[in-house]
Amino acid sequence: MSEHNRHGLPRSIPEPRKRLVRQRCGFGCVVCGSAVIQYHHFSPAFSEAKDHDPEGITLLCGTHHQEVGNWLSDQDVIKHNAAPYCQSKDAHRLVRVQAPLYVIAGTAIFFGTGDLITVGSEPALKIVVEEGRLLLNATFFDDAGRPTIKIVDNELSICRDTWDAQFVGKQAIVRESAGRISLRFSVIAPNCIYFEHLDFAFGTSRVVFRPDRFELWNRNGLAVGNSNFVLCSGGGIFIDESGPKLRNLRFLTYSSDRFVELAKTGQVQLLLSELGMH
Structure with a gap:
């Protein structure tokens, strides 16, 4: 696929114009x-x-983008662009968040964005x-360190056809293959995102989050395997040549069953209160 059309226009759209398109379309696929x-x-x-005229550009999910010219006619696109789903109906597939934002990843809680x-x-x-x-930005790698999926400000780019990304309601699932989930996250409250399952590999490093534990792996094997609860007030996970590291941590003792129960049912305020964060 050429990076320019016959008029020399590049495929890449300047970010300020993308933002205008997102705002007009309600930050989601105009069809669904x-x-x-x-x-x-x-x-x-x-x-x-x-030219990249924002008025002549619209937002489509990957499925509806593939259907243009087949199941989705040009007139259908024009009709949906004039009345975007997220501007005319309850935007149940969009993520609305409030500050302060908490991110739960396995048994770790990160503050803010x-x-x-x-x-x-x-x-x-x-x-x-x-x-x-919410705007999600992510790059996922295969075991050889090659990018496989990129999400930039919710714009999905598939680098290899062995992966799949599915977004239903407020939950997202990214699969490396039919039997392997690399990422599962959902918005469980207006100010809380829950990464229930995250398996992130880069070179010899791997970061694994599960509902009851987290694991950090380096070239020598398991570096950190912990079922305790971790509060991270900033920074997050940093991976360099020596392997993954966690920054700014505070460890807590708390029931994993209780944690999963409250996290999955969206009782974030009660969870934070019991963790001593209020």
């Missing part, structure tokens, strides 16, 4: 409201476009908020 999207030139089509996982100097898992909407 999915929060993870791709940008589609419809007036005119990208092949004929001479920002870089949760950093590889070298580059954030590999980052969460930001734009006008009250």
Whole structure:
């Protein structure tokens, strides 16, 4: 696929124009409201476009983007763009968050937004908020350290066809293969994101979160395996050549069964209170 059309217009859309498109479309697919999207030139089509005009670009999820020209006609796209799902109906597939934001990953709790996982100097898992909407930024790697899936401000890019990403309601599931889930997260309250399952590999390092524990692996094997609860007031997980590290930690003693019960049922305020965070 060429990176430029016949008029020399590059496929990459400047970020300020992307933001205008997101705002107009309600931050989700104009057909179904999915929060993870791709940008589609419809007036005119990208092949004929001479400029990235925000009014001629819309948001589609990966499924509906593939259906353009088949099950989804150009007129259908125009109709949905004029009345975006997330502007005219209950945006149940969008993520609305409130500050302060808490991120639960396995048995770790991170305060606020920002870089949760950093590889070298580059954030590999980052969460930001734009006008009250969650924007997920993530890069997932295979065991050889090659990028497989990238999500930039909720824009999904599949680098290898062995992975799958599914977004249903407020839950996201990323699979490396049919039997392996690499990421499962959901928004369980307006100010809490829950990473129930995260399996993140880069080179000889691996970060694994499960509901009842977390594990950090380096080239020598398991470096940290802990079922205690960890509060992280900033920084997150940093991976360099020596392996993964956790920053700014405080360890707590708490029932894992109780933690999972409250986290999965969205009782965040009660959970934080029992953890002594209020």
